[in-house]
Every structure is written in structure tokens, then in C-alpha cells.
Amino acid sequence: xxxxxxxxxxxxxxxxxxxxxxxxxxxxxxxxxxxxxxxxxxxxxxxxxxxxxxxxxxxxxxxxxxxxxxxxxxxxxxxxxxxxxxxxxxxxxxxxxxxxxxxxxxxxxxxxxxxxxxxxx
Numbered sequence: 040x041x042x043x044x045x046x047x048x049x050x051x052x053x054x055x056x057x058x059x060x061x062x063x064x065x066x067x068x069x070x071x072x073x074x075x076x077x078x079x080x081x082x083x084x085x086x087x088x089x090x091x092x093x094x095x096x097x098x099x100x101x102x103x104x105x106x107x108x109x110x111x112x113x114x115x116x117x118x119x120x121x122x123x124x125x126x127x128x129x130x131x132x133x134x135x136x137x138x139x140x141x142x143x144x145x146x147x148x149x150x151x152x153x154x155x156x157x158x159x160x
Contacts, residue, residue, distance in 0.1 A: 062093025062118075069139040069149035079158035080130040087139045087149070089113075090120045098143040101125045104135035104151075110142070129156040 067089050074084040089097055094117055100110040115121060127137065136151035 060092070062091055062095045064089065064095070064097065064141060064145065064147065065092050066090040067099075067139055067141055067147060067149055069137070069152050071150070071152050073137065073152055073154050075154060075156060079156070080128050081156045081158070083127045083129060083137075083154055083156065084124060085127070085137045085139075085152060086122065086124045088120060088122050089115075089141070091115050091118060093118050095144060097141060099123070100140050100142060102138045102140050102148075103127065104137070108140075130158075132156060132158050 067087065069085065069087040073086075076082050076084070085101070089099065091097070094115060096112060096114045098110065098112045100108045102108045109125065111123075113121060113123075123139075125137070129135075134153070134155040136153045138149055138151045140146070140148040
């Protein structure tokens, strides 16, 4: 009798579902040195990257030193790495920063990427 009971328990263990981990953000990155092109007005170009461990909807924002921000949502259908970018046009001498902030599914942020625009005299 004992072998039969052991066999039933073993079958139950094999049939139990394996719990998968929920997809999450694996990495966010913002290049520390933005590309600055043109005289004034100058275009300051920021590039970043979001990596996920599985399918996920990510809401993020670009947060600027002047208090402005833009919010975006992207859907990554599988484990993926997505490059993202934004431009900021500056028409005067200005020193500032940009930051990439993830709002959902979990809040996280990069370090600030600083820059300076010099338009001349």
C-alpha cells in the first residue's frame, strides 16, 4: 500500500503549476552626455534605453531642469530592449539637465544628464 500512496503524491507534485515571475523592468539607462548640434537655437538630443524581462507596458517621462516633462507609454510584447530619445531646443545660453523617469510598472529613475549651451555674445 505504501508504494501506491507514494506514487499518488508524486503525481500531484508533478502536476502542480510552476509559478512564473512577473515581467519587470530590467534596466533603464540615459546617456550621460547629450548630443548638442547647431548654433542658437541649439538642439540637445538625449538617448536612453529601457530593458524588460518579458512583455510589459511601460510609462515613462523625460523630466527637464526647467520643470517641463513629457510622458509616454510603450508596450513591449516580449523580453526586449527599446531605445528611446527626445530633443530639447535651446535658444539662449543655458545649463541644465534631463532625467529619464519610469512611472509604471514600478517607479525608478536615471541620474541626471547635464549639458550647457553657449550661444556666444
